[in-house]
Amino acid sequence: MNKKQFQNILIWTSAILLIILIMTPGLWVVLTAFRPQVDVMAKPPVWIPRNLSFNQFETMLFGGSEGSMGRSPVPVLSYLYNSVVISFTSTFVAVLVGTIGGYGFARHNFKFKNGYFLMIMLTRTIPGISLSLPIFILFSRIGIIDTHFGIIVVFVALNIPFTVWLTDGFFRQIPRAMSEVAMTDGCTKLQAFWHIELPLSKSGIASAGIFAFLISWNEYALVSNLARSTDSKTLTVGLMDFTAQFTINWPGMCALAVFIIIPALLLTFLVQKHLVSGLTFGGVKG
């Protein structure tokens, strides 16, 4: 065995070990979701599941079949509805506003430009949770506590800085000559943006969208304060519904966790090719 082969084996082994390390908690969540409570709580732990079932999912989504744990105590479908509405709307708004902002920063010069940019970025340095109390008081005063609108506003504010930063970088990569040639080709400024600059930066915008969506979809701390009822509670906050005073329904909670993971995973797979940039290569001098 030569040095190169040895190196390869080393790299692969460490990569696989690392993946196992990262995947294990997730895998445990998935396994727990399909196992009966007895198995989950057993001491010593049962490593290899003895029987698997969809009971938890049935109970969660359809209120359970005869002989199971009875009607689901957790209104998962309402939570799903809230999560979908809040995540998609806030992502859409954040990407829309953030992209326009990023374009502005990348293409236009105005007074205090760097100051503004720094200011927007600095908002990211404040931990979101530290704002939960002021936001709670403010929102309850103006009456948007426990509403979709309130949570969307928070998520949009949370996501815009990152979107601005990311898209600014992508727009900067596109040579100015690209939109200039489009304008001498008969485009208005807006058409040049729409036909040329936007398609060229779509990988950046898609990445920004994915990040914004994942942040909104997975956020727990802030929403757990702002959402009080089924009117606005999201899936992540709904996880806590599985805790009772003395017990925790681990399989139920894990089933919901799996339910939360799937859409995020699917979406990431769908857009992942856009996450790889480098689309502008070749348009200008090579």
Place this chain on the structure above:
Amino acid sequence: MAQVELKNLSKKYGKVTAVQNMDLIIPHNQFLVLVGPSGCGKSTTLRMIAGLEEITGGEIFINDERVNDKDPKDRNVSMVFQNYALYPHMSVEENLGFSLKIAKVKSEEIEKRVNEAVSILGLEDLRSRKPSQLSGGQRQRVAMGRAIVRRPDAFLFDEPLSNLDAKLRTQMRTEIKKLHQKLKTTIIYVTHDQVEAMTLADRIIIMKDGYIEQIGSPIEVFSKPTNVFVATFIGSPPMNIFSAEIINSNNNIKIKLDDNLYFDCTEDQKNKLQNKKNIFLGIRAEDIMPVENNINTSFWSFKRNVDIVEPLGTETQLFITINDKEIISRMYNPYAVNVGDELTFQVDPSKVHFFDKETEKAII
């Protein structure tokens, strides 16, 4: 077909003046080349004509219509950029047809015009390729094709060849010239390369620091430069410039280059120079010729040792020193010359240029 007219055009960036009071009429079908060192305002002028740069002062007319406040899209000019700026997400065909699609031209017409451009530029096999799959020369051709399909009133070229290697540049230069003959359209072409300017232009404008230094045909600017800058900018190698003194004694005017080198003025030159004291003398390398024995007595002649010999095949450049200044002489029909050889050089007085030492303007 279009006449482009600039009236008192100027451009300022803050306190910096990029273009200063430029007046110019470019008639139909003229191939005009703006040439000058970087930062002379040539590209800015072009971009103002295209509408990509705000105009600080003055007016631009295309076909007698004032276009100052018109968007680039409404000026019906096409621009070819230095870095080509092809749309990377579109195929060659889509790149070519884009402007027509935006103008909502019918698809049959688009296809017809794209086919036309493709055959003019020999892009048949590349129609479905993306820009990243093309070589530099091919990209350049697509960029020109994109300009052609619009059938613009005028083509604007912004240093289109400077990203190509030397061989390809020569080749594309010829193609651009052919294209102009075929399309018969006004072309305004910006370059910093005087060879490109000389070979392509019907008319050359030499610019420096935002001002026009000279306008004329390639032969005019070469043979009758109006000042020292033009004289040294046009032509390769640059014109030799000597600092000289006029010695006027008893109606016999001599030009003193250094203590041992005096030239007698011809009758014609006497009139020009009798009131001058200090001047610049300009002589092109090809007008300082080494001679073996057939010395022409009406020519100026002097002896010098050769410092450097640079054979170029059809010619040889000889470097000599006059008054501590390095001078280039160009020798055709080369024979063997060694470094250190003493040769006799001759200058035809009628080929000599005189410039005022203060204004650096030609003395006519």
